[in-house]
Amino acid sequence: MRTPSIYSQDDPLTEALRPSENETEAQRRERLQEEAEARRVSDKIDEQLRLEKEMLRRSRGDVKLLLLGQAESGKSTLQKQFQLMYKPHTLDQERASWRAVIYFNVVRSIKHILSTLESWDDYIDENESGPSRYVATGSPSPGPSSPIISPIVSPHTPNGSASRSTSPFHPLANASSSKSSVASLRRRLSPLVSADSQLADKLSGGVAVSGSGKGNVFVRSGWQARTIENALGRRRARPSADFGKPEEPVQDPLIEEIARMLEASKEDIRELWAHPTVRGLIAKRRMKLDEWAEFFLRHIPRIASADYIPTTDDILHARIQTMGVSEHVFEVNIHGKSVSWHLFDVGGARGQRHTWVPYFDDANAIIFVAPISAFDQYLEEDPRTNRIDDSLQLFTQICSNPLLKNVHLVLFLNKTDLLRAKLESGLKVRKYITSFGDRVNDYETVVQYFRAHFLQVHRRNNENRRVLYTHFTSVVDTKATQRIIGNVRDSIFRGYLQSAALV
Numbered sequence: 001m002r003t004p005s006i007y008s009q010d011d012p013l014t015e016a017l018r019p020s021e022n023e024t025e026a027q028r029r030e031r032l033q034e035e036a037e038a039r040r041v042s043d044k045i046d047e048q049l050r051l052e053k054e055m056l057r058r059s060r061g062d063v064k065l066l067l068l069g070q071a072e073s074g075k076s077t078l079q080k081q082f083q084l085m086y087k088p089h090t091l092d093q094e095r096a097s098w099r100a101v102i103y104f105n106v107v108r109s110i111k112h113i114l115s116t117l118e119s120w121d122d123y124i125d126e127n128e129s130g131p132s133r134y135v136a137t138g139s140p141s142p143g144p145s146s147p148i149i150s151p152i153v154s155p156h157t158p159n160g161s162a163s164r165s166t167s168p169f170h171p172l173a174n175a176s177s178s179k180s181s182v183a184s185l186r187r188r189l190s191p192l193v194s195a196d197s198q199l200a201d202k203l204s205g206g207v208a209v210s211g212s213g214k215g216n217v218f219v220r221s222g223w224q225a226r227t228i229e230n231a232l233g234r235r236r237a238r239p240s241a242d243f244g245k246p247e248e249p250v251q252d253p254l255i256e257e258i259a260r261m262l263e264a265s266k267e268d269i270r271e272l273w274a275h276p277t278v279r280g281l282i283a284k285r286r287m288k289l290d291e292w293a294e295f296f297l298r299h300i301p302r303i304a305s306a307d308y309i310p311t312t313d314d315i316l317h318a319r320i321q322t323m324g325v326s327e328h329v330f331e332v333n334i335h336g337k338s339v340s341w342h343l344f345d346v347g348g349a350r351g352q353r354h355t356w357v358p359y360f361d362d363a364n365a366i367i368f369v370a371p372i373s374a375f376d377q378y379l380e381e382d383p384r385t386n387r388i389d390d391s392l393q394l395f396t397q398i399c400s401n402p403l404l405k406n407v408h409l410v411l412f413l414n415k416t417d418l419l420r421a422k423l424e425s426g427l428k429v430r431k432y433i434t435s436f437g438d439r440v441n442d443y444e445t446v447v448q449y450f451r452a453h454f455l456q457v458h459r460r461n462n463e464n465r466r467v468l469y470t471h472f473t474s475v476v477d478t479k480a481t482q483r484i485i486g487n488v489r490d491s492i493f494r495g496y497l498q499s500a501a502l503v
């Protein structure tokens with residue numbers, strides 16, 4: 001009896017390949033061997049096809065969520081909140097790496113304070129006097145083309161410091177007694193300040209990015225593992241029982257040196273921060289500090305201590321610009337079913353926005369983050385453009401983009417904590433946005449005013465009659481943000497199931 005063969009009875013090819021009647025025993029063994037090999041290869045191909053199909057099916061089931069918005073709007077901070085919610089142990093593992101970013105934020109802030117003080121000192125030396133009106137430096141600028149709101153052109157120079165005012169209310173006018181103390185603080189802090197560029201190089205891997213604003217440091221996805229640990233070429237071995245515990249601080253020589261300098265300068269930094277001249281400049285808004293600068297300088301005794309490990313709150317306040325697009329994957333449990341969510345956190349500066357487009361094709365949802373505290377701020381990349389107006393223009397582009405017409409759209413009107421603080425400190429919206437007019441300058445009126453502008457943009461660019469979900473947020477507030485993330489997750493998933501049912 002013949003050994004079962006892979007050849008079928010009715011197939012013409014099989015018929016052609018059928019072994020001859022007078023096949024020898026050796027030929028038969030060889031043929032069976034070849035058939036077994038062919039079967040093995042065929043099974044392997046089948047298995048590969050099956051796996052590919054399964055992967056395709058699974059990837060079709062994944063949710064792709066883009067975080068969009070201008071630079072400093074809070075996208076990466078929101079991403080950290082997702083990480084905290086769905087992969088908290090990974091934040092613990094990278095906790096020590098954030099020390100370098102926070103040191104960098106502190107050093108840059110001190111540098112900014114000292115250089116602003118220097119520019120006012122120069123003014124004092126020149127001993128000018130004149131009308132108390134801000135004048136924008138550089139060539140006269142017409143402002144952005146067709147703004148959506150009516151912002152006033154920036155009164156500030158691109159580096160964020162006020163242009164030289166000739167105000168008789170000069171904040172240093174009565175501060176000559178503290179002037180020498182500023183000079184000695186500057187001298188004592190100069191070694192720390194000059195470490196700024198080395199720190200920047202360490203974080204960015206020496207990559208300078210043009211056309212993206214401040215000249216701040218950009219980092220690519222996964223920098224925590226690459227830049228700090230790989231720079232050392234080693235990672236501290238940990239017993240497996242320690243898995244998931246906070247990472248041991250990595251002994252990077254530069255970071256340790258800066259930690260030492262910070263500890264030695266702790267008192268000087270505290271003194272500089274509390275200095276009446278600095279207080280005066282800040283109160284009179286002649287010195288504008290980044291939000292994170294205020295947060296970290298307030299906590300300097302803790303941050304400058306030798307055994308400092310960043311808290312979760314510190315990590316949420318740390319500032320580092322995103323370069324390109326970085327993907328974060330989370331397993332999200334919905335109704336007992338685990339679904340992979342791919343979160344794409346993008347760089348929001350103008351020079352980075354072209355990198356978003358390849359991700360538009362298969363996005364399911366967008367969270368557009370707009371910082372509504374920024375009504376008195378201007379783009380670093382283009383100091384003529386009011387930041388709220390830039391957000392509205394960007395939101396118009398997103399709402400009207402044909403590639404995104406079926407995407408579930410969520411709007412975060414963010415930094416409401418900072419907005420509230422600005423309004424409470426007496427800052428007037430109409431000073432920066434003339435169309436605000438004589439409305440009441442309180443929190444509720446202002447947030448509804450900005451919300452109405454975003455809703456109007458959406459209404460005017462809404463052929464598909466999709467719903468816009470809006471939330472007032474402060475994404476550094478973990479408890480409130482996690483509740484909102486829960487809501488957003490459910491609404492995105494409902495929208496996602498509906499669109500899947502239509503396919």
Ligand SMILES: Nc1nc2c(ncn2[C@@H]2O[C@H](COP(=O)(O)OP(=O)(O)OP(=O)(O)O)[C@@H](O)[C@H]2O)c(=O)[nH]1
Pocket residue numbers: 069070071072073074075076077078291292316317318319320321322323346347348349414415416417418473474475476477
């Ligand atoms: N107080 C306060 N600070 C916030 C809020 N959202 C973000 N921040 C801070 O604002 C800074 C900028 O936030 P990021 O999340 O880095 O901004 P981004 O949108 O990712 O910026 P790019 O990566 O440049 O596009 C960080 O220092 C955050 O801690 C908020 O709601 N309130």
Ligand SMILES: [Mg+2]
Pocket residue numbers: 075076077320321322345346347348
């Ligand atoms: Mg970012």
